[in-house]
Structure formats: C-alpha cells, structure tokens
Amino acid sequence: MISAYTGTQIRAAEQPLLAAGMGAVLMQRASYGLANAVVHELRARGRRLYGASVAVLAGKGNNGGDGLFAASFLAARGMRTTAVLTGDAAHPEALAAFERAGGRVHVLTEANAGELAAHVAGADVVLDAILGTGAQGGLRGAAAALVSGLSNELPGLVVACDIPSGVDADTGEAHAPVLSADLTVTFGAAKAGLLADPGADHAGRVQVVPIGIEEHLPWPSLRRLEPADLGRLLPRPGRRSHKYSRGVLGVVAGSEDYPGAAVLACRGALSAGAGMVRYLGPPAVADLVRQSCPEVVCSTGSVADNRVQAWLVGSGMGPGDSEQLQRARDAVESGLPVIADAGALPALPDVLAPQVVLTPHAGELAALLDRLGADYDRSAVEANTLGAVRQAAVLTEATVLLKGPSTLVASPFQDFYSQADGTPWLATAGSGDVLAGIIGALLAQVGSDVGRFRNAGIDPDERWAAIAALGASLHGRAGTAAAEGGPFTAGRIADAVPAVWGRLAG
Ligand SMILES: NC(=O)C1=CN([C@@H]2O[C@H](COP(=O)(O)OP(=O)(O)OC[C@H]3O[C@@H](n4cnc5c(N)ncnc54)[C@H](O)[C@@H]3O)[C@@H](O)[C@H]2O)[C@@H](O)CC1
Numbered sequence: 001m002i003s004a005y006t007g008t009q010i011r012a013a014e015q016p017l018l019a020a021g022m023g024a025v026l027m028q029r030a031s032y033g034l035a036n037a038v039v040h041e042l043r044a045r046g047r048r049l050y051g052a053s054v055a056v057l058a059g060k061g062n063n064g065g066d067g068l069f070a071a072s073f074l075a076a077r078g079m080r081t082t083a084v085l086t087g088d089a090a091h092p093e094a095l096a097a098f099e100r101a102g103g104r105v106h107v108l109t110e111a112n113a114g115e116l117a118a119h120v121a122g123a124d125v126v127l128d129a130i131l132g133t134g135a136q137g138g139l140r141g142a143a144a145a146l147v148s149g150l151s152n153e154l155p156g157l158v159v160a161c162d163i164p165s166g167v168d169a170d171t172g173e174a175h176a177p178v179l180s181a182d183l184t185v186t187f188g189a190a191k192a193g194l195l196a197d198p199g200a201d202h203a204g205r206v207q208v209v210p211i212g213i214e215e216h217l218p219w220p221s222l223r224r225l226e227p228a229d230l231g232r233l234l235p236r237p238g239r240r241s242h243k244y245s246r247g248v249l250g251v252v253a254g255s256e257d258y259p260g261a262a263v264l265a266c267r268g269a270l271s272a273g274a275g276m277v278r279y280l281g282p283p284a285v286a287d288l289v290r291q292s293c294p295e296v297v298c299s300t301g302s303v304a305d306n307r308v309q310a311w312l313v314g315s316g317m318g319p320g321d322s323e324q325l326q327r328a329r330d331a332v333e334s335g336l337p338v339i340a341d342a343g344a345l346p347a348l349p350d351v352l353a354p355q356v357v358l359t360p361h362a363g364e365l366a367a368l369l370d371r372l373g374a375d376y377d378r379s380a381v382e383a384n385t386l387g388a389v390r391q392a393a394v395l396t397e398a399t400v401l402l403k404g405p406s407t408l409v410a411s412p413f414q415d416f417y418s419q420a421d422g423t424p425w426l427a428t429a430g431s432g433d434v435l436a437g438i439i440g441a442l443l444a445q446v447g448s449d450v451g452r453f454r455n456a457g458i459d460p461d462e463r464w465a466a467i468a469a470l471g472a473s474l475h476g477r478a479g480t481a482a483a484e485g486g487p488f489t490a491g492r493i494a495d496a497v498p499a500v501w502g503r504l505a506g
C-alpha cells in the first residue's frame with residue numbers, strides 16, 4: 001500500500017527532527033536521494049552522465065536548497081551544472097556548496113527570463129526546485145515567465161524536486177504555469193497532491209526518498225492499493241462454496257435506449273467472480289442480456305422478490321425510466337450494498353449510507369454537488385478532484401468514486417484511495433458499465449467479509465471504499481492488459497479481468 005500525506009502532515013512529521021537540530025541532515029538525505037534518482041534515470045535511458053548538463057531552477061526556500069545540493073552532488077559525478085535563482089535569495093549553505101562544486105549561477109529577472117528559458121531548454125536535465133510544500137499558490141512574475149517559456153515537451157529529462165512547483169501538495173490543484181515532470185522525487189513520503197489530478201498529470205513517475213521521518217507520520221490522507229494488497233483482498237471460493245454463497249449480484253440497468261449498458265454491466269460482474277447475476281429490467285433489454293450472457297438469470301419482478309447480496313443500479317438508465325429508477329431506490333432502501341451509477345445518481349435520496357457506492361464522472365459529480373448546494377461545476381471538479389470527491393462523500397454520507405485517469409474513492413469517514421492502474425484507452429463507451437459490474441460483483445462477494453479487511457489493515461467500517469478501489473484497480477489493470485498498446489472495446493475489459501485476477505491472486 002502506498003501512503004500519501006498532505007504537505008502539512010509531512011511538515012508536522014519533520015518537526016521533532018528539526019527540533020533535535022537535524023534539519024541539515026534531512027536536507028542532505030533528500031538532496032542525495034534526488035541526485036541518485038537523476039543518475040539512475042539517466043542510466044536507464046542510456047544517457048552518459050559525464051559531461052551531461054543539468055539546470056536547476058532554485059527558489060528561495062528549502063526546496064531550492066534541495067535542488068542546489070543535489071546539483072552539487074551531480075557536479076561531483078562530472079555533470080555540468082547551472083542554477084537559475086528565481087527568488088530574491090537562495091538557501092545560503094546550498095548555494096555555497098553549488099558554487100564550490102563549480103556550478104554557474106544566474107539570477108532571474110523579468111528582463112532575462114526569455115534568454116534563460118532558452119538556455120534551460122537546452123539542458124539534458126532540468127531540476128524544478130522553485131516551490132515545495134511551503135508554497136502559497138503558484139509561480140508568479142519572472143519565475144512564471146521562465147516556466148511558461150519552457151515548452152512542456154523539453155527534450156531533456158525534467159525532474160521535480162519534492163513536487164512540481166505550483167502543484168498543491170495537499171489537494172493536487174495545479175496553479176499554472178506548471179512544468180510537467182518526467183519524474184518527481186518526493187521526500188519522506190508521497191504527497192497526496194501527487195496522486196490526485198491534476199497534480200498527477202504533472203508529476204510523471206513518483207519516487208519516494210526516505211529521510212527518516214517515517215515513524216512520525218500520522219494516518220495517511222490518501223492510500224493506493226498495490227498488487228500485494230489486491231491479492232489479499234480478492235476472494236477465493238472455498239471447497240464447499242456454491243453459487244449463492246459466493247455472492248449474488250442483482251443488476252438494475254439498461255433501458256430501451258441503452259440496452260447495451262445492461263449487457264456490459266452483467267459481463268463486468270460475471271468476469272469479476274459473482275456466483276450469480278440476476279437481471280431486472282424491461283423485457284426487451286432482458287432478451288438482449290439473455291442472448292449475450294446466458295449465465296444471467298433475468299426477471300421482471302421487484303427488488304424485494306430477489307435474494308441477492310448486493311445491487312448494481314443505474315448504468316444506461318435515464319430520467320424517463322421510472323420503473324427502473326423505483327427499483328434503484330428500493331435497492332438503496334434495502335440496506336444491502338449498492339453500486340449506483342449514471343442514471344441512478346440524480347434519482348436517489350440526498351443522504352445515503354457508506355455501503356452505497358456512487359460512481360460519477362466529473363460532470364455527474366458536479367451535478368450531484370450542485371444539487372446538494374455545493375458550488376461546483378465540471379471544471380471546478382476537474383481542478384480539485386480530491387476536494388470535490390471528499391465534499392460529495394461528506395454531504396451524501398455515501399462512498400464516492402470519481403472516475404478519471406487517477407480514480408479517487410472517498411469514504412464518508414476518513415479513508416481515501418487513489419488508483420491509477422489504467423490506460424487512456426479505457427476512455428471508451430461502456431467502460432463505466434463494466435466498472436460498475438466489477439465493483440458490484442466484489443460488493444456481493446466480500447461486502448460482509450469483515451475479517452478480510454481487518455487483516456489487510458483496513459478498518460471494517462471503511463471497507464466499502466476499499467472495495468471500490470479494488471474494483472477500480474482491477475478495471476484499470478484489465479484495460480491495460482486488453483490494450484496491448486492499441487484500442488479496444490469495453491467488452492474486452494471484462495474479458496481481460498479473469499487473467500488479471502489470477503495473476504494478482506496467484
Ligand atoms: N523541512 C524539512 O525538514 C525539510 C524540507 N525539505 C524541503 O523543503 C521544502 C519546503 O521548504 P520551505 O518550507 O522552505 O518552502 P518552499 O521551498 O516550498 O518554498 C517556499 C518559499 O518560497 C516562498 N513562497 C511561498 N509561496 C511562493 C510563491 N507562490 N511564489 C514565490 N515564493 C513563494 C516562501 O516565502 C518560502 O520562502 C520541501 O518541499 C522539501 O523540498 C527537505 O529538504 C527535507 C527536509
């Protein structure tokens with residue numbers, strides 16, 4: 001499990017060590033780790049170290065100090081180093097070390113920003129050490145002009161020191177201009193803003209350098225399930241399992257306009273281990289489901305007539321589908337775990353419960369928040385995904401999963417997950433229906449298996465968020481497997497799930 005923290009949490013964890021006079025030691029560990037990461041990355045790219053050029057953009061705080069010390073380590077390995085000081089001062093010891101190691105220093109002004117941008121753009125490595133966790137807002141003045149003048153597709157390697165300057169470590173909000181990094185080397189632990197969009201868009205690969213603050217870290221503000229966690233959480237049938245005991249999912253999805261959504265949701269559920277899938281919906285849709293998935297048991301009855309362990313509601317449903325929407329509300333009222341998608345989102349009561357997992361995309365989340373009186377439109381959600389999903393979970397008291405390149409899951413209590421295991425090819429029609437099916441199948445199978453979560457270090461009351469994150473990860477990994485570097489249709493995601501599951505559970 002990757003644990004991520006806000007900048008404030010990291011700074012609080014550093015306090016006992018700073019109070020013990022270890023500030024310089026922490027900076028040495030951070031900058032040495034940063035320099036080593038640059039060396040490894042250059043070697044991995046087959047680039048020569050000796051004689052290569054590195055330009056460090058150094059702000060006046062400790063982030064700039066890390067960058068200058070790192071550059072002086074790189075100078076000792078034979079790299080040619082230049083610093084552009086973006087503030088009215090620089091970390092004195094770090095600047096002295098940089099100059100002692102033979103680095104050239106330029107002081108940035110409004111007048112020379114364009115010329116220095118051209119110089120920096122020619123470097124083999126650019127180290128972004130302007131702002132770190134002490135930043136208030138984004139780059140301004142000459143520093144903003146310098147970064148705007150650098151193309152976001154620099155030919156060299158761009159490495160962010162701790163966090164790309166202008167990205168908020170707590171929320172992932174990005175204050176333009178931000179220099180997008182190939183690699184972010186972050187100190188002590190991952191920052192939450194690196195695992196949430198749009199911060200994650202700018203971070204590139206994230207590498208954590210331990211600096212000795214780990215034992216002082218509190219409960220993480222965000223976590224990411226890794227393969228070992230996924231393997232632990234995925235259920236395996238027992239010798240005496242039967243289709244009912246493995247978990248039955250009821251699916252209320254699809255409409256005459258969107259019958260395919262019902263099929264894809266059922267295929268997602270079947271691929272993710274449900275013992276049985278029961279479909280409830282209009283006869284024409286049920287016919288299509290039967291033809292496409294003969295394993296599914298179809299009926300036209302009510303929610304109360306069907307014994308299941310969890311419900312999936314809403315995929316492919318619209319505001320006119322009154323009978324289906326009533327079933328969706330009945331499913332939520334049953335108190336069973338429910339995954340509620342698409343058309344169900346505007347039709348459910350405002351206040352729900354943690355075992356109800358809502359799966360909006362950014363536009364649907366904005367509409368939901370707007371209905372609940374919070375001031376968000378789609379672009380506001382996209383600018384602060386973490387804040388938006390947290391607010392939705394608090395207001396609805398449900399578990400909320402926001403779909404995107406980094407899928408975020410917020411429980412209404414405190415746990416948060418960010419999964420980014422997919423591929424952009426997953427942005428294809430029907431992909432969300434398959435995701436709903438996968439999460440529904442998992443809710444049916446492990447929703448009541450409290451011990452499984454406790455054993456994995458997850459508070460049982462928070463298990464709904466973990467199940468949603470598990471589903472998002474399976475969906476992302478299945479998409480990556482299905483892509484083989486090229487496009488695919490949504491059904492292929494479902495086809496890829498069993499093999500991905502097998503590898504993880506292996
Ligand atoms: N505190 C510690 O013990 C450690 C801190 N480390 C580094 O220190 C960083 C935090 O350092 P600081 O607290 O000095 O802060 P930063 O280096 O993040 O930068 C803030 C500095 O710039 C100014 N500033 C804030 N917002 C600005 C803006 N929008 N435009 C221009 N200037 C702005 C502030 O007045 C402050 O001087 C971390 O990101 C990390 O890189 C590491 O060296 C590890 C140890």
Ligand SMILES: [K+]
Nearest residue numbers: 128131163165
């Ligand atoms: K930085």
